[in-house]
Amino acid sequence: MNKLNRLYFVVFATAAILAMTFTQQMAYANSAREINIKVDSALQRFKKEVSGGSRFLNNAKGVLVFPDVIKAGFGIGGEYGEGSLRIGGKTVEYYNTAAASIGFQLGGQVKTVVIIFLEQNALNKFRQSDGWKVGVDGSVAIVEWGVGEDINTMDINNPVVGFVFDNKGLMYNLTIEGSKITKIVR
Numbered sequence: 001m002n003k004l005n006r007l008y009f010v011v012f013a014t015a016a017i018l019a020m021t022f023t024q025q026m027a028y029a030n031s032a033r034e035i036n037i038k039v040d041s042a043l044q045r046f047k048k049e050v051s052g053g054s055r056f057l058n059n060a061k062g063v064l065v066f067p068d069v070i071k072a073g074f075g076i077g078g079e080y081g082e083g084s085l086r087i088g089g090k091t092v093e094y095y096n097t098a099a100a101s102i103g104f105q106l107g108g109q110v111k112t113v114v115i116i117f118l119e120q121n122a123l124n125k126f127r128q129s130d131g132w133k134v135g136v137d138g139s140v141a142i143v144e145w146g147v148g149e150d151i152n153t154m155d156i157n158n159p160v161v162g163f164v165f166d167n168k169g170l171m172y173n174l175t176i177e178g179s180k181i182t183k184i185v186r
Contacts, residue, residue: 069113083096096181
């Protein structure tokens, strides 16, 4: 086997292993109880890390939380996570998020995504959709601010805002464009 064929084999084998791992994660369905426990934890973290986060959540029409979105890639990548939509502090529906990508990428990441609906009309459109694609069916503004700034003092004009966390805290300059969000039964 020449060097080029070995390289192709290694790339293909690695991509296949990542795809199987990712598919296995997608096949493992969290129960409603497991999702709710993880969502509770993610919201507590949001309130702790985002100054004014509790008051901000109280004013939201709905909050969609994906506590563990797993992203993996080796040239071809994908991400998947399950979460719930809460209205008035109570879970009303369960969703998954999935996305695929092609390009220079290697490795994996786990992140938490919190999407907040600030207007009832935006929440209604989301709930009535048959599958909501971020950036196509709805725009989500990723919020960035400085240290010590209270989220309630910001002038947010978008009806839907998102926050992305990793294991080290709030992540900046990220996008969730292209993610497909679909209702699931739990």
